[in-house]
Amino acid sequence: MAIPLILAVFTAPIIAMAANYTSLVTFIFGDSLTEVGNNNYLRYSLARSDFPFYGIDYPNRIPTGRFSNGRTIADIISEKLGIPSPPPYLSLNRQDDALLKGVNYASGGAGILNDTGIYFIERISFDDQIGCFENTTRVIKKRLGEESAVSLLHEAIYFIAMGKSLLRSPLYVFGLSIGSNDYINNFLQPFLPYSRRYTHDEFLGILELKLAEQLTRLYLLGARKVIFLGLGPLGCIPSQRAKSTTNQCLQQVNEWVVQFNSKVQKLINVLNVKLKKAQLTFADTYQDGMDLVENPGKYGFKVSNTSCCKVETAVGGLCLSYAHVCDNRSEYVFWDAFHPSDAANVVLADRFFTKLFATSNSSSNSSSSHEG
Ligand SMILES: *[C@@H]1O[C@H](CO)[C@@H](O)[C@H](O)[C@H]1NC(C)=O
Ligand SMILES: *[C@@H]1O[C@H](CO)[C@@H](O)[C@H](O)[C@H]1NC(C)=O
Ligand SMILES: *[C@@H]1O[C@H](CO)[C@@H](O)[C@H](O)[C@H]1NC(C)=O
Ligand SMILES: *[C@@H]1O[C@H](CO)[C@@H](O)[C@H](O)[C@H]1NC(C)=O
Ligand SMILES: *[C@@H]1O[C@H](CO)[C@@H](O)[C@H](O)[C@H]1NC(C)=O
Ligand SMILES: *[C@@H]1O[C@H](CO)[C@@H](O)[C@H](O)[C@H]1NC(C)=O
Numbered sequence: 001m002a003i004p005l006i007l008a009v010f011t012a013p014i015i016a017m018a019a020n021y022t023s024l025v026t027f028i029f030g031d032s033l034t035e036v037g038n039n040n041y042l043r044y045s046l047a048r049s050d051f052p053f054y055g056i057d058y059p060n061r062i063p064t065g066r067f068s069n070g071r072t073i074a075d076i077i078s079e080k081l082g083i084p085s086p087p088p089y090l091s092l093n094r095q096d097d098a099l100l101k102g103v104n105y106a107s108g109g110a111g112i113l114n115d116t117g118i119y120f121i122e123r124i125s126f127d128d129q130i131g132c133f134e135n136t137t138r139v140i141k142k143r144l145g146e147e148s149a150v151s152l153l154h155e156a157i158y159f160i161a162m163g164k165s166l167l168r169s170p171l172y173v174f175g176l177s178i179g180s181n182d183y184i185n186n187f188l189q190p191f192l193p194y195s196r197r198y199t200h201d202e203f204l205g206i207l208e209l210k211l212a213e214q215l216t217r218l219y220l221l222g223a224r225k226v227i228f229l230g231l232g233p234l235g236c237i238p239s240q241r242a243k244s245t246t247n248q249c250l251q252q253v254n255e256w257v258v259q260f261n262s263k264v265q266k267l268i269n270v271l272n273v274k275l276k277k278a279q280l281t282f283a284d285t286y287q288d289g290m291d292l293v294e295n296p297g298k299y300g301f302k303v304s305n306t307s308c309c310k311v312e313t314a315v316g317g318l319c320l321s322y323a324h325v326c327d328n329r330s331e332y333v334f335w336d337a338f339h340p341s342d343a344a345n346v347v348l349a350d351r352f353f354t355k356l357f358a359t360s361n362s363s364s365n366s367s368s369s370h371e372g
């Protein structure tokens with residue numbers, strides 16, 4: 001079998017042909033950074049945020065299950081695209097037309113590995129999120145059959161979602177934000193087996209193998225245009241700083257995150273070659289996150305070394321109703337011990353958007369080779 005010599009690495013052009021962003025359909029996978037309320041439907045899940053002070057800056061001050069005082073980064077990106085933020089998968093029934101217009105599978109506490117976040121009792125692991133997506137594709141295929149529409153090619157699966165008038169420029173984006181919990185709620189917990197059994201290099205190898213399998217499965221289910229959001233500087237989130245006697249960022253954790261990002265970037269380059277029609281993109285937000293933490297003033301923030309709710313301890317901290325919420329939430333980069341504030345999500349979404357979408361404008365000559 002011939003091995004292609006020119007490796008087409010798609011680093012940006014995903015949104016290039018978007019003459020009209022309103023035709024975008026997004027399927028979102030991930031953890032608490034992108035969850036919009038799936039865990040509310042998991043009765044025994046301890047990873048939840050459907051109570052005050054979550055949502056204090058959300059429309060009508062409703063705690064929706066978003067791990068933020070307001071919107072998540074996924075909400076803000078959807079807003080920028082002019083499309084509604086897709087609803088939580090578990091809020092939809094199998095017949096729901098909304099399934100055809102984009103779904104959010106993200107679940108707080110979830111990771112690449114099944115047993116990540118195990119002490120939250122219930123969460124939808126990435127494997128299970130892909131299982132939910134598989135079920136969604138079944139529904140979409142069934143609809144296609146019913147309407148005896150387009151033939152069942154991979155891409156065709158999704159045409160229905162956009163209506164016939166939009167067939168000319170179908171655009172499907174799969175956003176992924178997964179991996180943070182494999183550190184925070186797995187490898188960095190000394191009482192869990194992974195940190196005792198494996199070195200970081202070995203752990204990274206395990207994550208890579210699993211992720212390769214998961215991205216391949218998504219591809220086989222029809223996903224083509226996939227954006228993987230890299231990890232931010234986890235060593236600087238308040239719950240990690242709290243482990244330092246001087247409240248500093250944990251350098252070791254940040255170094256591991258950088259290694260993880262680099263590993264995933266390489267994996268994505270390999271998969272883009274191996275899976276012929278894949279258009280996977282790695283969006284590196286590490287530097288942007290770091291800049292926000294190191295130079296909060298540059299972005300209009302005042303505090304980045306503690307959270308607005310001041311709930312951080314070495315074991316975490318959510319902004320529960322007994323917390324004392326800071327006076328001005330827009331001055332804080334972090335809302336609780338783990339998650340950026342709405343205001344910080346605006347900055348991060350903005351950087352993400354500019355990078356990904358602006359570069360994609362030069363797409364007419366951008367599917368060239370970037371690295372070997
Ligand atoms: C974008 O597409 C939508 C749906 O077809 C349509 O209603 C809208 O007018 C279009 N907008 C532009 C600027 O073409
Ligand atoms: C992970 O969970 C999925 C679905 O619950 C299951 O099919 C799979 O066997 C599990 N994998 C491992 C390694 O435990
Ligand atoms: C997919 O649907 C089947 C059949 O309805 C169900 O048994 C299964 O649990 C679903 N999978 C997920 C991950 O929700
Ligand atoms: C955060 O940084 C400020 C200086 O910018 C310092 O005065 C304050 O003590 C720090 N807070 C914590 C909790 O480290
Ligand atoms: C809150 O902080 C933001 C950002 O620093 C600032 O623009 C705004 O004026 C502040 N609001 C109040 C009520 O002080
Ligand atoms: C892309 O380029 C077109 C003109 O070629 C311009 O109208 C549009 O605003 C650009 N989009 C972005 C996201 O920069």
Ligand SMILES: *[C@@H]1O[C@H](CO)[C@@H](O)[C@H](O)[C@H]1NC(C)=O
Nearest residue numbers: 359360361362363364365366
């Ligand atoms: C294509 O690449 C050339 C050289 O790198 C650049 O000058 C040009 O602006 C690019 N075209 C588009 C449409 O971005």
